[in-house]
Amino acid sequence: MTSPADPHTGGGAVEQRKKLKLLAVTACPTGIAHTYMAAEKLQQAADAAGIDMKVETQGSIGAENVLTDNDVKAADGIIIAADKDVDRARFVGKRVLSVGVSEGISHPERLIEQVQSAPVHGAGGGGGGAAPLSSSGGGGKERSLAYKALMNGVSYMIPFVVVGGLLIAISLSLGGHTDPKGGLVIPPDSFWMHVNQIGVIGFTLMVPILSGYIAYAIGDRPALVPGMIGGWIANTGDLYDSKAGAGFIGAIVTGFLAGYLVLWIKKVKVPKFVQPIMPIIVIPIVSTTALGLFFIYVIGKPISWVFEHLTSWLSGMTGTSAILLGAILGLMIAFDMGGPVNKTAFLFGAGLIATGNQTVMGMCAAAIPVMPLGQGLATLIRKRLYTEQERETGLAALFMGCFGISEGAIPFAAARPAQVIPANMLGGAVAGAIAGMAGVEDAVPHGGPIVAVLGAVGGVPMFFVAVAIGSVVTALTTVVLVDMSERKRRGEAVLSVPAGPEPALASVGVGAGAAGSAAQGAVAAAQVTAPAAVADEPEVLSGYLTEQTVKVRLDAGEKEAAIREMAGLLARTGKVADVEELVRTALRREEQGTTGLGEEIAIPHAKTDAVTAPVVGFARSAEGIEWGALDGTKAKLIFMISVPEAAAGDEHLRILALLSRKLMDTEFRARLASAPDEAAIMAVLAEVK
Numbered sequence: 059m060t061s062p063a064d065p066h067t068g069g070g071a072v073e074q075r076k077k078l079k080l081l082a083v084t085a086c087p088t089g090i091a092h093t094y095m096a097a098e099k100l101q102q103a104a105d106a107a108g109i110d111m112k113v114e115t116q117g118s119i120g121a122e123n124v125l126t127d128n129d130v131k132a133a134d135g136i137i138i139a140a141d142k143d144v145d146r147a148r149f150v151g152k153r154v155l156s157v158g159v160s161e162g163i164s165h166p167e168r169l170i171e172q173v174q175s176a177p178v179h180g181a182g183g184g185g186g187g188a189a190p191l192s193s194s195g196g197g198g199k200e201r202s203l204a205y206k207a208l209m210n211g212v213s214y215m216i217p218f219v220v221v222g223g224l225l226i227a228i229s230l231s232l233g234g235h236t237d238p239k240g241g242l243v244i245p246p247d248s249f250w251m252h253v254n255q256i257g258v259i260g261f262t263l264m265v266p267i268l269s270g271y272i273a274y275a276i277g278d279r280p281a282l283v284p285g286m287i288g289g290w291i292a293n294t295g296d297l298y299d300s301k302a303g304a305g306f307i308g309a310i311v312t313g314f315l316a317g318y319l320v321l322w323i324k325k326v327k328v329p330k331f332v333q334p335i336m337p338i339i340v341i342p343i344v345s346t347t348a349l350g351l352f353f354i355y356v357i358g359k360p361i362s363w364v365f366e367h368l369t370s371w372l373s374g375m376t377g378t379s380a381i382l383l384g385a386i387l388g389l390m391i392a393f394d395m396g397g398p399v400n401k402t403a404f405l406f407g408a409g410l411i412a413t414g415n416q417t418v419m420g421m422c423a424a425a426i427p428v429m430p431l432g433q434g435l436a437t438l439i440r441k442r443l444y445t446e447q448e449r450e451t452g453l454a455a456l457f458m459g460c461f462g463i464s465e466g467a468i469p470f471a472a473a474r475p476a477q478v479i480p481a482n483m484l485g486g487a488v489a490g491a492i493a494g495m496a497g498v499e500d501a502v503p504h505g506g507p508i509v510a511v512l513g514a515v516g517g518v519p520m521f522f523v524a525v526a527i528g529s530v531v532t533a534l535t536t537v538v539l540v541d542m543s544e545r546k547r548r549g550e551a552v553l554s555v556p557a558g559p560e561p562a563l564a565s566v567g568v569g570a571g572a573a574g575s576a577a578q579g580a581v582a583a584a585q586v587t588a589p590a591a592v593a594d595e596p597e598v599l600s601g602y603l604t605e606q607t608v609k610v611r612l613d614a615g616e617k618e619a620a621i622r623e624m625a626g627l628l629a630r631t632g633k634v635a636d637v638e639e640l641v642r643t644a645l646r647r648e649e650q651g652t653t654g655l656g657e658e659i660a661i662p663h664a665k666t667d668a669v670t671a672p673v674v675g676f677a678r679s680a681e682g683i684e685w686g687a688l689d690g691t692k693a694k695l696i697f698m699i700s701v702p703e704a705a706a707g708d709e710h711l712r713i714l715a716l717l718s719r720k721l722m723d724t725e726f727r728a729r730l731a732s733a734p735d736e737a738a739i740m741a742v743l744a745e746v747k
Contacts, residue, residue, distance in 0.1 A: 222260025298358025384494025432532025462506025
């Protein structure tokens with residue numbers, strides 16, 4: 059009997075290939091060009107081989123050409139070319155090949171051959187759930203399962219951190235007042251108390267969400283329940299006789315334990331009549347019970363022991379150096395942000411307020427905001443190291459830090475614990491030591507600039523000095539460690555990272571200065587004289603690209619000068635309000651990752667209010683410009699896209715998607731490269747629809 063995963067058989071090899079039906083899913087973290095390039099390359103390779111293929115793209119615009127249940131049922135195999143998590147549950151029983159998105163662009167023919175002998179997804183799993191995320195023989199460079207699972211949990215956790223943190227901060231600032239016994243308090247049954255309680259619910263859910271979606275990325279849906287319940291247990295210290303839960307670190311532990319426990323249970327062979335209830339009854343109940351009891355009786359007891367002994371140890375240090383005590387308290391506050399170590403230090407300081415000793419709480423208060431302020435500052439210092447979502451979270455973290463909500467830094471610590479936690483601890487120690495040395499006092503059990511603004515802090519100037527220095531130390535240390543980690547992952551030489559803000563435009567490479575000056579002159583000239591548009595020229599990309607913004611031959615010989623020259627080209631339209639800002643934004647985008655797509659193509663792009671309306675330019679380089687493309691080719695066909703911030707959503711992505719797909723057509727590229735003048739180029743580009 060033929061397995062559903064086996065290719066259809068026919069009268070010969072040619073007939074078999076013609077009857078082969080394959081599916082593919084392409085996705086990349088930014089969901090822009092590479093997603094569509096991989097889709098087009100796979101489709102072209104399948105068409106050339108006489109294979110029926112349908113490709114689903116999971117871009118920032120959303121999923122397009124979505125695979126239906128009937129598509130999956132009829133398929134002989136599925137290729138997943140993605141650098142982010144793709145739900146594989148719908149592919150159970152089918153051959154699945156999982157690789158990085160770059161493999162879909164570089165080696166589509168090889169993937170089509172390999173998927174025909176790829177392992178069957180979910181085979182022998184006992185419960186029919188999805189197998190773990192892995193790369194199956196394709197040679198693709200996927201992130202590790204642990205990394206992808208961790209990032210999956212963080213991405214789902216971030217909205218809970220932001221919503222919960224901001225609601226708490228707003229309620230405290232508008233409805234709270236200082237109280238020596240309760241810190242910042244809000245009158246009960248007031249409007250702002252209800253807002254605060256909604257925020258607290260968001261924070262309460264944050265930890266189990268992190269744990270649950272880590273588990274989900276490893277063990278699929280059957281792992282979601284044990285992951286979330288395990289995270290709740292980890293965050294509820296009362297269940298294991300601890301005054302503080304294990305916090306986000308405990309959630310990471312329970313997430314991975316739940317995911318791998320479910321994978322192990324799936325491997326257990328069970329009778330056929332039991333298999334249908336495995337993923338919905340047996341696996342969730344067994345894994346949840348086992349994980350919950352394991353945490354309470356095995357992991358929870360040591361956490362309680364650590365809490366008690368740290369408290370006793372700190373009590374014995376009250377007579378030592380204030381600088382040393384402040385540094386130790388700062389280290390503890392910054393370590394786990396709401397976990398047992400953090401809570402030990404906080405409760406120790408809060409408990410001494412009633413005895414008249416307010417300096418210990420002053421040390422804690424200075425350290426509390428350092429983590430969110432430092433991490434938020436890091437996203438501003440080196441934007442290229444962070445995704446757009448992380449940069450937005452950084453802004454929220456800055457706001458939360460001002461209100462003493464240290465949990466604003468948890469998404470960063472969960473995503474990069476090896477880099478962020480040491481940086482947090484160093485900054486916290488510095489802030490605590492400075493506060494201890496200066497004798498800063500805090501009369502309420504709360505921290506952050508808000509308590510100083512409300513008059514609860516003694517020694518306000520030094521309090522702000524301690525917070526500022528600690529935050530800067532955390533930010534700079536984070537930038538250095540994250541940059542070193544990224545360079546190491548990419549296999550580059552690890553160099554020291556400048557500690558200042560992102561540099562302004564600078565010459566790059568030999569002769570860049572001259573080229574840049576020439577390009578600046580071209581920009582100035584373009585702003586003074588703008589030729590009239592051709593009346594009957596074809597409409598290209600909704601009219602955003604015109605003959606005004608087409609140049610047959612670029613003068614520039616390197617990337618920065620080319621971007622300047624292209625900016626001057628766009629300025630001819632009169633839609634560029636600030637050319638220099640447009641150039642700076644485009645260069646910052648290049649720092650985040652090259653826009654050289656390979657196949658001698660580059661599409662630099664910028665979202666900025668330096669332009670008043672969407673505008674697209676195109677130019678050719680005869681010799682080619684080094685653009686850092688994955689395939690090593692120099693860019694000869696260069697498009698530049700710029701849209702204002704207000705229109706930067708789907709419009710920006712739609713243009714990129716249209717160009718990326720069409721530029722994978724070899725014949726189209728050849729005609730574009732050989733078109734003799736602007737009018738001929740426009741005629742070719744009119745095919746982009």
